Amino acid sequence: MTRTPAPDPRRVGYIMSAFPTVTETFILFEIIELERTGARVEIFPLRPRGDETSHPEAAPLARRTRYAHVGAPATIAAQLHWLRRAPRAYLGAWWAALRGNLRSRPFLLRALVVVPLAARFAREMQALGVSHVHAHWATHPALAANVVHRLTGLPYSFTAHAHDIYIDRSMLEEKIRDAAFVVTISDFNRSLLGRLYGDWAAAKTSVIRCGVDLTAFTPRPPRPAEGGPFTVSCIAGLREKKGQAHLVEAVARLRDEGLEVRCLLVGDGELRGRLEARIAELGVGDRVELLGHRSRDEVSAVLKGSDAMVLPSVTTDDGDMEGIPVALMEALATEVPVVASSLSGIPELVRDGETGLLVPEGDPAAIAAAIRRIHDDPAGAARMAAAGRERVLAAYDLERNTAELRRLLLWEYDGPALPAAPAA
Template sequence: MTNIHLSDARTTDAPSPSANHSHTVSGKVGYVLKRYPRYSETFVVTEILAHEAAGLELEIFALRSVEEAYFQDNLGKVRAPVNRIPDRFRTPDTLWSLICQARDTLPGGWAALHAINDATGRDMAQAIIVALACHERGIVHLHAHFATVSTTVARLAARLAGITYSFTAHAKDIYYNYDEPVALAAKINDAAAAVTVSDYNLAHLQERLGPGARKLVRIYNGLDLERFARTPFIAAGHEILAVGRLIEKKGFDVLIEAVRRLRANGSKVSCRIIGEGEARAQLQAQIANAALEDAVRLDGPLAQGEVMSALRTTTMLVCPCVLGEDGNRDGLPTVLLEAMALGTPCVSTDITGIPELVRDGETGLCVPSRDPQALAEAISRLLADPALGQRLSNAGRMLIERNFDINRNAACLREIFAQAVNANRVKQRGVA
């Protein structure tokens, strides 16, 4: 599928935050997440903080254990309680006890259980726990991030509790070749609305699902623009920066090859890669085989504040994303948003939604993926032309301000929540 360039105007039916504050949700909203917190999912914390700043009361449901040691610096500002839902149930009696609670406590619980025929025992048990918490605590809507296990549980829990749900589909959950089907069309059909984070994703899903994508809208992930205040552009030095997990879809092997070619042509460029992942040994071997130990550093994971400092002082951010052999790919890497907000010039590739953000020659430089020569030439061009860097810095920040302000984008999401809750209350009154 070809990449899509679209205008700044919102091209979907996503609601805009209205002047009469109709996006105020009457009741709590529950966020259902596979793991919380997760270092790579800064957008989740940013979104939650924006909702809380607007007065929305939230609870978080985490379905799996935390596996990381590094977290976002602003995580401590989140006020929402975190409910860690058990994901191991030792005996059949445990599950039967939960089923009985759902039958006796939840409105229409037995009928809802009877209608569910596509759930695993673990998903069902977790959904019952979430549904009982919603019933007890006045949670009127659930929102999940990623269309996999978190949306599976949110969908079941909403059905059991008689409330609505929505979810945001990002990238891997859309494109990865999972062993088990994601049932994306069914999840969209049952949801009050489904969100995706780029126009590219939206077009792909509309083509794939046809009428089944009618509830899908595009709302970009956003940033707190006060936190990511612009840094004056300074064209100095030859160090470039890359940030991300050390996995195939990030394309860091292509970047290392581009650096090798630049060095072979006499460039003094050096590269710092921040992140950790399964490809570390492979990348380290590539660096050693190319005799680039003095040119490329693998710095491991760093706290978000340290990443921001690195973005502020680097010559450019390079984000050489590729399509993985397993279908996995990035949607819109958050680090690109962060770099452009700070005024750091960016070089990236022409896959998925990236060209909506990195518009070649306008807000950044965008090259074909898996093309180390094109990547090397873009890096060299930016290093040699400070005026270009200044122009890209200015235009990048302006684009972020127009399309990626978390306060506006989170308000659009709350409008979806409010409309879903209001429609559900009208429906329930009609049934009664």
């Protein structure tokens, strides 16, 4: 009979929706940094790998990522294994997942896939000697981690970012209650969990901010006073909450005011066609370029050639909005002046007039005015950008923040015990 190995205190199972994905560099580089410091991360995505573009740094990890499919023989065998070995835990996991997501049709349907995959992950994690399970996103990945916990007893945690706690909160309180601890990326998010579920939830949540590799994003050389149009970049997926349409309108306003502005949109997504149509409608095709996905090194090069980085985020009709975009951290680390919307946790990074400029969401006129202010006052813009880098150094350093997460994941934490949740 094959024995289950003793858990390795340095082996962590990571669950996420997909891996690798070009829009989630924060997960990729967090894993790389954890492994650089001696942890071993086993990667369990909920979706089989597709053909999505990813960063070249992901290739070595992708080769050993444990992709799974709900209809695969190993997945089916895992259901039989848990039915035979731990029927009450297995059926209890199903009951909890179905009951907890009953009022959300999308989450309920997704649970029908997540639970079987999590049962497979649980068996593989036991075989690997995983000692702790960590999920990125409080939605389906955290459900999978919860199922693994129910089946194996392994402690789990999850990082909550943005939409995963802003829109559909099905089963969120139960996930927090069962977790060993919760991580989130902003004080705004931690306060939100406290308002939703009580002080115990906030006390159980640690704020560990996403971080930037400060060796990859270094201060740019001084920009020439004269030398072509004023270059504005926007680095974000082409999705509604990123608000690029408002930036395109701001560019049209600045053109009408006589300011020569070149705008580079880095990223891709479902709104590309709509943005292309809006660019044509406003007649700014000679000023706005859609560059598509770019690697980290290419993003760094775009930033070094930019006079400003603008992220005109908005809150969507269903309540989705930003957490704190890593692209803003990367821009400030490069000492590029930034313009961002005043929402969610963004003001924790971009302090208006100090580390950047904040504008009301969905306001092209305010965006245009902020860009013009940076253009007209290069010395003031440079001071804000330098202060922005200092802010990143102090609070958004990938190495320091990942070390803090590592202490929790590997149970090296020696602080006060986390508070127990009240009885359900």
